[in-house]
Amino acid sequence: MGFDVTYADFSVDPAPLANAAVSYDGARFAGSHVAVGAGGTVTLDFEVADPRDVPQATLTITALVSKLGSELGHAPMDVLLQGEPLVTDLTVPGGGDLPQDNVLAVPGHLLKPGTNTLEIRSSAKAASMLWLYRITLDPVWERGRSERARTAAAARDSVFAYRTELRPAHSPSGPWRAAPRLLFHVDRGEHSRPAQLGWRTADGAEAAISFQSSMSDFHGCYQVPDGTTYEYRGRLSDRRPFSDDVQNLSAAPLHRFRTEEGWGGRWHTSGELRLLVDDGAAAVERVTWRDQRGNSGVAVLHAASHEAEVTAVEASDEFEEAEEWAGNLLADQRSKWLSGEDTAWLDFTLARPTAVGSYSLMSANDCPERDPRDWTLYGSRDGDTWLPLDTRGGETFTGRFETREFHLRASAPACRHYRLDITRNAGGTETQLARVRFAEAATGPVFTGYYQRYNEGPIGYRGTPAAPSAAALPAAPRVAAELEAAVASLAETAQSLAALAANLRKH
Incomplete structure (x- = not known):
């Protein structure tokens, strides 16, 4: 009709x-x-x-x-x-x-x-x-x-690419010059196109832009890491619906997060957030947006920190008379461990093999000269063979019960045993610490931020990496082929072992 x-x-x-x-x-x-x-x-x-x-x-x-x-x-x-x-x-x-x-x-x-x-x-x-x-x-x-x-x-078209240009700020007659392509995708599943977008990259560059309602153009500003500021504009060159192959369009990572919204005194599960911003520079570490319905949000990406569970600790020496033993290092109250030597070691056993990304040490209540100054952290799978993971020299604590965090400079294997070998302290005849903690290496960034629906107040917003989609997993035929190849290899090995056994019996 x-x-x-x-x-x-x-x-x-x-x-x-x-x-x-x-x-x-x-x-x-x-x-x-x-x-x-x-x-x-x-x-x-x-x-x-x-x-x-x-x-x-x-x-x-x-x-x-x-x-x-x-x-x-x-x-x-x-x-x-x-x-x-x-x-x-x-x-x-x-x-x-x-x-x-x-x-x-x-x-x-x-x-x-x-x-x-x-x-x-x-x-x-x-x-x-x-x-x-x-x-x-x-x-x-x-x-x-x-x-x-x-x-x-x-x-439905939520992946946008723009040809961009820059010109120095406060130079309205200056020439525009070509800049790297901008590709982005920001989607909470609300089917609303962005009206404004801002981001900061890991090298310190920042940008803030606003779009025509049709998404055909944007205008804004861009500040490079040294502080130089430019006018920034772009013309739409491509737009398309999201699909898992969007990652093939960009060198920057596509982030997918399981999210929670904080209101009413607790956290509530919400939908998936997908973030991709690629301006040809460093990886993005903060994204802000407002959509055409007036909703807005902020996501600050950072490394996840999950404390590893320690089940046992041993020390080269401890002051038993004052109950200042190694087990105090695992407690939450402000107790301490004290060794009667100017060097010492501590062996920690974790509940399961864990790839540690960082560890933290807390200074004790008194005597700054007892603080560790030089040490090496070792890791071991079996408690017998040790691999050096992190070495520090000349470290200082500026206060009592001060916690300092140390990040490993390279990826470490998953170990169940860790040894902190303190080779020099700050000049005392004894060595002490109040607490030691280990944190797992991050498997992907998490985000912390807020979300604000149009005409409502802001609420908490946070996310953790989502599991890969089905499209990103190996296809069933490929898995089957790999299993068949493994079976064939095992069969060949079994035949070889049987032939070797028969030959040994003959001799």
Whole structure:
């Protein structure tokens, strides 16, 4: 009945269409719109099933007239349906800054069953260009239906790429120069396109940008690590729906997080957050955004820190009379371990083999001269063979019960036993510590931040790495082939061992 959702979106090429076929004469795609020259025409053909159900239709033409230098432009337009004028010499207000929604009534008697033809003509007297951004057409009782459908369809494209340019800040006459491509994807599953985006990379560069509602362009600023600031702009070069192969488009990692929202005094499970920002520089460590519905969020990426469980500790020496033994290093209260020597070692046994990424030491309550100054951390799988993992020299503590964290400079194997070998202290005849902790190496970044829905207060927001999607796992045929190869290899080994046993029996 009537006619279907009908629109043409000229913000990208080819134009997304619904119930429409578009042709140009004297017009061309110009990056975020179709530019129509004097006497040019854009024609839209659309289908109507039964016009008797549509006493009137609402036609919205979003358009803009380009400027003539610093002066207002002039490009009146005619709008015709089946060759009959709906409006003649309509001048779009504004003159060259923001596109205008021009809403026209379409009499129902002009609609016909089958193909209908809508023409938008720029006057032959036009002195500048008529820029068309989109066209929507709805039955009068369903105004806005096509625009909602267009917005929903556009929101499915959540991966965006832009050609970008920079020019020095406060140099409005300076030349723009090409900059690396910007590729990004920020998605909470809410089907709303971003309005603003900001990010900071690990090398200290920062950017903040704002988009046209059609996502065709952005403008903002970019600050490089040395503090030099630039104007920053971009023109859309590609947009597409998300798929697992988006990682192939970028050298930067795609982050997928299981998330929680904090409200009502506890944390509540929420949906997946996907983040990818690649501006050709270092990895991103903070992302901020606001979407076109007014929702906003911040995610600060950082390494996860999970404390490893220690089940036992032994020391080269401990002061038993004062109960200042090695077991105190595992306690939460402010007790301590004290050795009667200026060098000492401590052996820790973990509940399971763990790849340690960092460890922390807490100074004791008194006598700074007893603080460790030089040491080596060793790891062992069996408690017999030890591998040096981290060596420190000249370390100092600035206060009592001060905790200092030390990160391993290279990846360490998973070990169940760790030895802290203290080879020099701060000058005392005894050595002491209050606490020792080990943290597992991070398997991927987590994030901490906040989220704020439109017209609501901010809430806590945090996430941990999500499991790989099914598409990222090896396909079943590949797994089967690998298993078959393993079985064949084992069979060959068994045959070789059987032959060797038979040969040994003969001799």
